[in-house]
Amino acid sequence: MTRSHLLCSLALVASLFAGHALADDPPSEVARLNDADGNVTFAPAGSNDWAYAPINRPMTTGDQLWVDRGGRAELHTGATALRLGDQTSLSFLALDDNNTQLKVTQGTLGLRVRNLYNGQHIEVDTPNLAFTINAPGEYRLDVDPDGNSTRVTVRRGNGTALGSNGNSFNLHDGDQISWGGTDLQELAASVNPPYDPFDQWTQGRDHHEDQSVSARYVPRDVTGYESLDDNGTWQTVVDYGPVWVPHTTIVGWAPYRFGHWVWIAPWGWTWVDDAPWGFAPFHYGRWAYIGSSWCWVPGRPAPRPVYAPALVAFAGGVNASVHITIGGGPGVAWLPLGPGEAYHPAYVSSPTYVTNINRTTVINNVTVNKTVYVNQAAPNAINGMAANNFVHGRPVQAAVATFQPQQFAHAQFNNAPGVAPVAQSMVGNAKPAAAVRDAHFNRPVISTRTPPQPFAAHDDLASRYATHGAVPGAGPALVAHANAPAPQVNLVKGGDNHPANNAPARPPQAQPAPQPAPVQSQHATPPEQRPVAPGNNVPHPPSNPRDQDAAQNHPVAALQAHERGNPFQRPSEQPQPRQQDRAPQPQPQQLQQSQPRQQAEAPRPPQATMNPQPVMHDNRPTAQGKPQQTHGDERHPDVQHHHAPPKEEPQHKEQQ
8 A cells, every 4th residue: 555545544534533523522502491481391302201391491302392371482592592382392303503403293483593604404394394494584483283284484584495295485584374284285375464472572582682781792602691681790800801790689699509400411410500590601601709799701702602511520429539428328519610620521522522612711720630629619619419319300409518618628529420310310300290292292294304313312421320320219320211202204305314413513623812801892783694595595486476576677586486496406505604693892890899798598508528538530431432532633722631431430449
């Protein structure tokens, strides 16, 4: 073999391994339930157990949501808002960086799409059609309760409806069309229909987001940014730049103290906060205690920020290097990461992923296991509870254990608690609810691609914890929980017959950036940059006189108005990149050394004991037979990247 052939072969092998590493990465986006009115219930991926959906619950591929009669709900995934009317079923067929695929078998779904990345695909599948969104805008789909018809309304934007036989129809600003059957049998059409109460509600929510102050300091892709405006203030400090200070009247409040833990594949242990604003500050950025206040530090802005299940460091658990006893059994403790401290996932991830998830933070210490943390001595920073209560998702504030900072003076913190989930861990503290009729969710839908298998169907992390971290008395450890049947879809003729890839798109390479500085004022840009409908939009005959006139007066439109084609046989054209929304950025106030308010004291929590044993230990179960591959061209110089060695079990020390 010649030297050139050898180099080409090595390059090919390296590229294949690089793609595999990225394929193992979890999505960088989830959906957040941020508003629920009435009875809103959910079933996590791989489970038929329904519960009342708590605010701030992260949702991902395979999750199902039901809004009962008289209710409504709102979710956000990045900068996209999803609004649901009453008696609406919503399933996440796919939710990752490139593909948002929603299933609606009955009810009303409104979408506000602020922008689209290159290659990003947003699709709503119903029993009658698949609707793909081609441009930012405002969309609505109404599905008949019997699944006999679907009405699509485009208030502003551009989208394509597709039938099972490959027929397609392009909708523009103001179009509203109803279709029956599965091959786009048109039932009715109108232009600029009047607004009903659901439209008025969504319009009010949009207006509130358009005026968001927090969008001046963090990208709109930070899921949950819109909830910060009414619950805190933006100020500035020299070392960190803009920070957000929550308004709270709870005595002894501290991050990760008022909420509960749940298990969500593939990330594992995930924090669900009780506060109405409690999403963005617990899944992005860092916390700092400044003066007498806890402040959220979002860090430097980054394109497509990466979601984290909880930005904390853990101690204790089962077979841990630090043995914590609470209530006579093993306990788990944690504290929030501070500015400059890297987050190292316990789940399988590539070096590129580790770099991107820490992109907003200037890393000062690259040690995975540390004994001194920025927030370690802050009031109520270290919280804990019995491992049995932890895995069952019980409220932390009701069973929190108190610690003194000196108790952890030489203790070893890790990136995971090392306790195995149980069945209850999937819903946590959510109240059980009656099961939703299968007819609401099991109808087959039209789709342009086969949905991927939910992460819950192959939860390797849970299986590894089951081997080494089962909590005594907590019940059987969760090993596999993919009990729900695969969704029934009818693929559009000529569509993608391969499952959608769960792998995220390769984000922009992280670049070194200066320390955060106070935000400066700048002129506002239009709230949305709506590109002209790209060339791969499916042409169709005009459905109203306005489009007919436009077709007659524009030579290109006149030609396209009389053409039909398969939407999957599209000319190659570079899609338009989406523009990030920006609002004016006034100079934030200087953070004052304010005194804490005098409040009525909360009940005194139970005391905990611990026996530190300074043994180097990583509670993250080792991936077996799945070596990690590195990406030398995308490694961040300030981040130590984590590799899961093949066929290596965690080291454990027997407690004396």
